[in-house]
Amino acid sequence: MNQSRVFHYFDHNATTPVCKEVLEALPELAQAWGNPSSIHWGGRMPKNILRDARKAMADAIHASPLEIVFTSGGSEANNTVLKGLFDYYQTAQFLTPEQRRRTHYMTTTVEHPSIMKAMQHLQSLGARVDYIPVNRQGEIDLQFYQAHLSEETALVSVMMANNETGTLFPIKRMAEMAHAKGALFHTDAVQGFGKIPVDVQELGVDFASFSGHKFYSLKGTGVLYTRKGNNVSSLIHGGGQERHRRGGTENTLGIGALGVVAKRASLIPQKVETLTKLRDYMEKRILSEIEEVTITAGETERLPNTSSLVLNGVDGETMLMSLDIKGYAVSTGAACSSGNPEPSPVLLAMGLTRAEAQNSLRVSLGWDTTQEEVDGFIEALKVVVARLRSLNNNEGDSCHV
Template sequence: MIQTKAFCYFDHNATTPVCKEVLEALPELAQAWGNPSSIHWGGRQPKNILRDARKAVADAVGASTLEIVFTSGGSEANNTVIKGLFDYYQTAQFLTPEQRRRTHYMCSAVEHPAVIKAMEHLKSLGARVDFIPVNRRGEIDMAFYESHLSEETALVSVMFANNETGTLFPIKQMAEIAHKKGALFHTDAVQAFGKVPVNLHELGVDFASFSGHKFYSVKGSGFLYSRKGSNFSSLINGGGQERHRRGGTENTLGIGALGVVAKRVALIPEKAEQMAKLRDHMEARILSEIEEVTITAGESPRLSNTSSLVLKGVDGETMLMSLDIKGYAVSTGAACSSGNPEPSPVLLAMGLTREEAQNSLRVSIGWETTLEQVNAFVEALKVVVARLRSLQNDEGDSCHV
């Protein structure tokens, strides 16, 4: 939790502050400057760091060490699975006729851009891609999913939890359905790590993506879970690192930091309960003290830290900037002031109107958020909303769509 003077951070779904355990470990990790692939003394300590981190990460998500592939983050992991599997089915030798027929891919309509754009790339290469709809509650259209899944489906990619609304998806159930058709299943679990317990073997997925900076580690390091026997072509060709699944000299510093935070997973249930109490308290106050506010997907299973608010008649970007001036960091799906007039694709895919999406604000708390900070934020939000609504009544809408 970053707090300097009056500055409070409520944007943990965008990134998290580096925890003190990692900060304390960084100087020692930085001393291991050798190449892990070197067989002389310079490579031994870095190699040990990678080995220890791989074990910690595997234990944290219920996997084996051979199923962990270190990457630069979630976007690379997502692209590796989607593009790598497509390439594998196109070029690998000794594939069965059934595998070669699998040219169909599916993902939800509310995925992270790293998944959506990767799927669109496959579509440009000739693959058939279906985007699974969701309803206004953020729930997946299971009827669409089951009716479009077939023996030609190669991969289904559905996120564990949505980054904007916090909505949780029925990953285990969807993976079981995919496997009955012989399809593989990938989940972008970037937002889940550190907020809910994750056991990949119990979930039954074939691939999963993670990013360290969403769980109090440094940016530029993440990992891909690839279930034993799940093949794909390497996205980055190089010297054969990561068992030929991801080329390039490993980011020892970032991977070592991942290992440090992975050992904190035992705290997740306690922290999740703590965040849920704060989030529910915040939402209760906002709903009772500010008029015309709705919680997007508020009745659906959600991450304990995430709240997506629609404040009628108030532009989200303007709220963000006003709160920023007061020292509160939040996020929004709208992009009025950045030159992009389009509101959040996720909220539109859920069925919100353009106006509702433009009037949205995302608040995501963290492990170190306090009740005092939440109460102060609500007071600040009340002032900002009252002022902006007053200005709108006097001058009209200030954000033209």
């Protein structure tokens, strides 16, 4: 890496930098090398770290510590809910006939792959799955949802916020609708926590997934909130860790770090206000200073830090690489590989054309992003877009010679 260059990070929906509070706590956390399950002196400090982190995370989302299960991340938490509930309804003793009939699952067409692929797995095992469509603004078709909910629905899983567009979904209302049919409700809140306040009691959800590296902690640690009284089979069988809900010796270092950032949750409302103003400022400048740009889902309620841009006539992956050369890290709305471009399934599900999806760029701000950085990014984007459009025009002219 060229140390003389200045780097600016605008991809906080992919992962976040580790905050200084965690970095400062790591040396002490690393000294707690014992096994938390040991009853001798070596296990006491790790056990205390787990207890403190569990309480901090529970307080942050308004849950009970007993409702917190530590996992390796959001994908494991998501898989635990979907596969664990399906298995429980198939194998558990003493289920009612009504519970055994619940083989129907619902999710949206714009979920994270860990949900989509888990749902496809359930379908291969005999489950019936309905995928709720969204419109061009990313808004869920609630009429479709209501029409397909039934007394056979076991679980509805809908993300709190879309990772590409930032669209926020009506989780509380959808959970109420699911409960009216006797179904359980799960939300993948990985993109929510750290960007907006999350209160699982207010939302009324039965399960929620979180990931530490999405809110300024370490990778490899996540959380599954499971409301008291709900049962799912363990995804990982082993010892009695996590009250027999997730086998394996706990990642004390990662869990301790997660507890450190969970204690900062009181800062989120203030950050929401700051990020919203900064994002709106950025979008206003881009729309006024660069031609033929649209904000995907710009008319809906979104995460305060997220902008999904469609810049007509400019390939998103080429923009990404050009901005990277200038020191700006962003993400493209199209998951492309060289020679085989495949536009983002999320953007296509919203009704964008393949060209629009391939001309997309996702910009996601963070707690420490400054207006000076945003101004620099906009200037760099203007130069990149002008150059790429000029190249495209010249290539088009040469074709007509």
